[in-house]
Amino acid sequence: MNAAGGAAGDTAGRSAPASADRPTRIAHLDRDRPLVEAAQHDPLQFDALYRRYLAQVYSFAFYELGDHHEAEDVTERTFLAALGNIDRFEERARPADGEGASTFRVWLFQIARNAVAHQRRGRRRHPQAPLEAAALVADPLDIEGGATIRDEASAAWQAVGRLPADRRRALVLRFVEEMSTAEIAGVLGRSEGAVRVLIHRALRTVARDLGTRHGRQTPDPADGRR
């Protein structure tokens, strides 16, 4: 979704001088700008933003916490906080963020990340791998094939669940939410380069994990260097 726009925007941002056309491009950058302005003028219009990002925020919370009820709590807290502070939100987009980027989405996920941390502090235990959700992926009518798919999906989910928190979070934002590297950097509060390395290492770890499970040990040359 946004990855295409992010990629295109990154390329354009590197090849062209960013300062020359900055005011014009910023004016058209955030695709959520009309909805955000409408919500700032009339809070009842926030519903459109809520419908657009509900599944994304819920997914993020669910992958982080591995529990539907806790994900619902985090989702509710996130949107209520966003609505309560919508008049304080200001767009801080850069041309390098890409045409499809949304600073509102980054802001919303920053709230969600804080809500997840709050939820985690409350329960005081480590998140479990979201095995329950793997059953949702499979076709319920195809029992045999569904079992195979469930096994494979479960393996992938478990491999992601075993990652350190920052790597897992970056992978989820990249693959599930389809965020660009710039957006993930905004959510996690890191540089784009750091996010790229984070995702690269996470992918190598997952590849090694999945290869081990299937009896195909993949050597990781990077491990020898570090």
Place this chain on the structure above:
Amino acid sequence: MTLDRDAAAGEALLTDLYLDALLAGVVLDAAVGGIPGDLAGRLDPAARRASERLRHDLVRVHPSFRFEERLATRLAAAAVAMRMPVAAGDGRVVAFRPGTPTELDPGLVPPDAGALASNPASSPNPELARSREPRGSDADQAHRTANRPLLIGGALTSAALSLAGAAFVAWRLGRPGRATTPMARAARAVRDGRLAASIGSSARLADRASARSLD
């Protein structure tokens, strides 16, 4: 050491470009005009397989419809509550004089100011920011620090309504008109009768007095 770090950053950039293309749905086959062969070929095959598998397996999870509608209702109620002060006269609270709201009027400080301060995407209230600016040290300093919130719009509306009400009552007292209720008619009849009786008795007293003076 630096070369290793540069190589890792280069590989990470390559992976990033590959993921951009993969998630955008670009055909991952150079033979049919998809991703350039050198990009796909230079990527670690295991990482590439893992990317494709994660793209397939890491799906977005939707909440239940019941939860979605329940939260939508709650957000709508919160939005209506946020609109209430605006609807009542389009009023808003502003700082009457520049001062330090945290010292004298903590109510002006948003309750989540601490959390929002750590949020780079949120912006503080510009009026509060202005009121926190350093001020001069003149003799009127003590008066300046008296920071009073002033409700503009709502107060004006309230005052206008009060004036209109007082004017209406005065008009009604001056021009009562013809009341239509039976109780009002009865009360008016009694009052008119008493008034006529008092006028008649005073006229009789005046006649007696004039007669005595003539005698």
